[in-house]
Amino acid sequence: MGQKNYRLYVRRFANNVNRRMKHTLYGSLVQKSRRTLSEEGAGTMMTKAILDVDDCAEGMRKFTTELFDTGVALLAYAGMLLFYDWRLALISMIFPPVSYVIAEKMKVIVQRTGAAYKEQSGALSSATLDRAANAVTYRVFGCEPERMAAYEENLSAYERSAVRANIWSASLPPIYRIISMAALVFILYFGGRNVLGQGWTAWDIAAFTTFISCFTRLAVKSSSAAKLFNAVHKAQVSWKRIRPLMYAPETPDTPETGVPAVLTVQGLGFAYPGNETLFSDVSFAARPGQIIGVTGPVACGKSSLGKVFLCEYPYRGSIRLGDKELAEMDERTRLGEIGYLGHDPELFNDTIEHNILMGDEGDAWEYLRMVCLDEEIREMPDGIETLVGNGGVRLSGGQAQRLALARTLCHKKPVLILDDPFSALDRNTERQIFENLRAYTTDAVVILISHRRYLFSELEQVIWLNEGRAVVGTYEEPPIKNKQGQEV
Structure with missing residues (x-):
């Protein structure tokens, strides 16, 4: 025995x-x-x-x-x-x-x-x-x-x-x-x-x-x-x-002062190894509460500009959050500062609630309401316990997109990169989510990448990308032109 x-x-x-x-x-x-x-x-x-x-x-x-x-x-x-x-x-x-x-x-x-x-x-x-x-x-x-x-x-x-x-x-x-x-x-x-x-x-x-x-x-x-x-x-x-x-993940450091940091970008340029420059000389400053729009034609580098903030490849120029250079931060600290949502939703074969909270405690319904998905979830037989399948195959494109956005907002960071989060939504739903986003991110900088520009008129700054060039201005300012002299 x-x-x-x-x-x-x-x-x-x-x-x-x-x-x-x-x-x-x-x-x-x-x-x-x-x-x-x-x-x-x-x-x-x-x-x-x-x-x-x-x-x-x-x-x-x-x-x-x-x-x-x-x-x-x-x-x-x-x-x-x-x-x-x-x-x-x-x-x-x-x-x-x-x-x-x-x-x-x-x-x-x-x-x-x-x-x-x-x-x-x-x-x-x-x-x-x-x-x-x-x-x-x-x-x-x-x-x-x-x-x-x-x-x-x-x-x-x-x-x-x-x-x-x-x-x-x-x-x-x-x-x-x-x-x-x-x-x-x-x-x-x-x-x-x-x-x-x-x-x-x-x-x-x-x-x-x-x-x-x-x-x-x-x-x-x-x-x-x-x-x-x-x-x-x-x-x-x-x-x-x-x-x-085999090292235990550490909780990223938070600023001791509790004051949200200003994002400053100077002379930013980027090219994938062995390829031509996608864009250069991007400069702007954004304080918490601002939403910065990024737009331009197809394949102009919009998504790449968003991924630059993940520091997966070296960039030229400077990206500073407060007094810290992004590329010089250790990986764990940077993960605590930058939130990212790609244009292809990455959802797990788990419940809607677990896809949002990711093991944390909290009320997932709060974030479902922010992305106007709560009523649709309530009508599902299993509600918030519905299994979404790998990549969200059991959801429509718009539902998967909003669920991924809800997860990003649940784990809000000082800087949020949102790559085309409204592309599968109708205008009324997009308008409501945009208003909720603006109200919820008063203490964060949001970089909104999109080819749909009608909401950009409400943004203080817009980054126009085309053929390796970038112009930072407002929606009212004339867009940049391509090599044929056509407005973008």
Whole structure:
């Protein structure tokens, strides 16, 4: 009963560690930039968040369990062997440590095959996500056979790496046991001499069989200890992969004075690596309570201007919030200063309430009312507990857009970047949400990116972008012209 309780305690402890590790890993992943996440790949991130954490927790569980079970049993069996014949016991106990040495020498192979398996697992996860997300596109354009072939290649590579990893994990334990049991040859010889009265100790048949039984159990336990090395080696591989991400997220610092900071932009320019400049010489200042409009033709850099504030790529010029340069802030502090809503709503396969609050306490209905979505939610069968599906597929475009805006307002930051948040709405709804937004953000700077300009007449500043140029003015001022002399 005591051993069962011990195993239950260790299992529960390992499960709690697993949960906390995944919580910490998730907390660090959500603070990474889109660029970093894209470069590493969704499949690799999934592998780290699931398989690697599971392997670490499992290795810890096995080590803790075997340390108690195997360690105590080995000492007991060794004591009994020494009691019966200490000379023969010393000879027979030479072989189990040999299996430990061999298990340690096999560490490199186990770790290498385990790492290759994890890499292929991440690649297969990425390929699976790609097929699921782009299935319709591949089918419409006749690319499905090619994508199927590419997926089969990923699947075959994954299977090969899994077989290699499992071969070493499965084939080594029997070898460890054979090595540990090799001393039976000496026990049969010298133990037989003891029974005949010609050995070091006088034995009867009962003592002889007892010695063999104790040694057999010792050898089995010893081979289990060697097998444990494989689990520990796998855990080491997984830990090396996730260790850079295992830091607890910190709450961003808030200004000590409590006074909202002024946003000052001077000579701002931006270009993606290897590409031409999208825009340059953008300069303006905005105090809390102001809404700055950004507009221009398609592909003029409006969305890129908004993403510059996320600092995923280096920018030219200066963006200062109060007396702090945005690019010089550490990532956690910057996340506490900048709120961002992209033009494609990113919603989780969870309830409407959880998509808004994101685990925080609060009244989600307050933010649903701000975005004029509360009445529509009340009419749904499950109300605020309605599951929205991945990316909000169970909602209309306008509903998904407003739900994402509600989440952004719920987690309001000193600077809010809103990229085309009203594009799927009618004018009356857009007008009402705009008024609610203006009333709610009196202590924040809002940068509103949109190609719909009729609300821009109420803004104090408008940034006009076109063909790499930017003009900062008001709605009444004439817009900039393109190279053909046409007004934008």
